[in-house]
Amino acid sequence: MENRSLVTIAEHSKEKILYLLEMAKEFEKCPNRHLLDQKVVATLFFEPSTRTRLSFETAANRLGARVIGFTDPKVTSSSKGETLKDTIMMVSNYADIIVMRHYLEGAARYASEVAPVPIVNAGDGANQHPSQTMLDLYSIYKTQGTLENLNIYLVGDLKYGRTVHSLLMAMRHFNPTFHFVAPRELAMPEEYKLYCKNHHIRYEEHTDFNEEVIADADILYMTRVQRERFTDLMEYERVKDIYILHAKMLEHTRPNLRILHPLPRVNEIAYDVDGNEKAYYFQQARNGLYARQAILCDVLGITLDEVKRDTEK
Ligand code: CP
Numbered sequence: 001m002e003n004r005s006l007v008t009i010a011e012h013s014k015e016k017i018l019y020l021l022e023m024a025k026e027f028e029k030c031p032n033r034h035l036l037d038q039k040v041v042a043t044l045f046f047e048p049s050t051r052t053r054l055s056f057e058t059a060a061n062r063l064g065a066r067v068i069g070f071t072d073p074k075v076t077s078s079s080k081g082e083t084l085k086d087t088i089m090m091v092s093n094y095a096d097i098i099v100m101r102h103y104l105e106g107a108a109r110y111a112s113e114v115a116p117v118p119i120v121n122a123g124d125g126a127n128q129h130p131s132q133t134m135l136d137l138y139s140i141y142k143t144q145g146t147l148e149n150l151n152i153y154l155v156g157d158l159k160y161g162r163t164v165h166s167l168l169m170a171m172r173h174f175n176p177t178f179h180f181v182a183p184r185e186l187a188m189p190e191e192y193k194l195y196c197k198n199h200h201i202r203y204e205e206h207t208d209f210n211e212e213v214i215a216d217a218d219i220l221y222m223t224r225v226q227r228e229r230f231t232d233l234m235e236y237e238r239v240k241d242i243y244i245l246h247a248k249m250l251e252h253t254r255p256n257l258r259i260l261h262p263l264p265r266v267n268e269i270a271y272d273v274d275g276n277e278k279a280y281y282f283q284q285a286r287n288g289l290y291a292r293q294a295i296l297c298d299v300l301g302i303t304l305d306e307v308k309r310d311t312e313k
Pocket of ligand 1: 049051052123132264
């Protein structure tokens with residue numbers, strides 16, 4: 001049987017991405033459906049989450065599915081030494097699809113190779129976060145009217161930030177110019193810069209973050225410095241407050257600029273930005289519901305035509 005898992009966004013063609021965005025648009029028109037009646041969705045979160053888990057669970061509930069799962073591996077038999085493989089095999093007995101977040105890079109790939117049901121990667125360590133990328137692309141498309149030829153500034157923790165790694169790969173289809181704004185300790189890893197070179201993606205690197213640097217930005221994608229990924233907490237203390245976006249910095253930016261953030265934020269976006277018309281991060285998180293409804297349907301083999309026919313009912 002075809003493996004319909006979503007492990008990395010790099011596996012999706014431009015056509016597939018646009019197809020999923022069109023499906024998300026259908027769900028935004030009407031989120032409450034019966035397309036997944038009789039289905040069970042398992043959400044296995046080996047790492048904390050607010051948005052990803054709750055939006056996947058809301059997506060499943062609004063499509064008529066039932067949801068099982070856990071938010072804390074300490075209350076499961078993995079705390080007694082059960083392996084990831086055995087956990088996945090067990091949950092596959094009960095659910096039609098597994099949405100999994102894991103702290104190990106490659107865990108989703110491994111799970112997709114052993115599981116008899118599709119796996120959706122809800123974040124694996126510092127590696128990938130493909131469902132976040134789908135909602136990011138949907139947000140960019142909604143706010144800019146296009147995904148093509150945009151100036152995208154990625155700011156903050158580009159070393160450990162799985163959301164920026166996934167976004168960079170997905171944007172290869174759309175001729176972006178990236179600006180990587182990070183301190184040297186958190187710079188974009190060489191493998192992703194090589195990915196850019198191999199896919200003819202333009203990028204510039206900056207260590208300063210100020211009004212002049214962001215003057216021509218269409219998208220300002222802020223990220224949190226991820227304390228949980230540091231082995232040296234002294235290093236975290238040195239870089240944690242390095243970039244803070246204030247409303248004043250937006251005065252001379254482009255009118256179409258929108259500020260995205262995968263959230264949670266710590267203090268990299270000051271609260272005075274929240275009321276600015278260019279702040280889009282809370283709507284972005286809402287878009288996660290529609291993007292994840294599209295992902296669940298697609299992974300379970302429900303087509304865009306079926307979704308459209310259902311919209312017309
Ligand atoms: N953006 C994101 O992954 O948020 P959570 O960690 O709250 O799921």
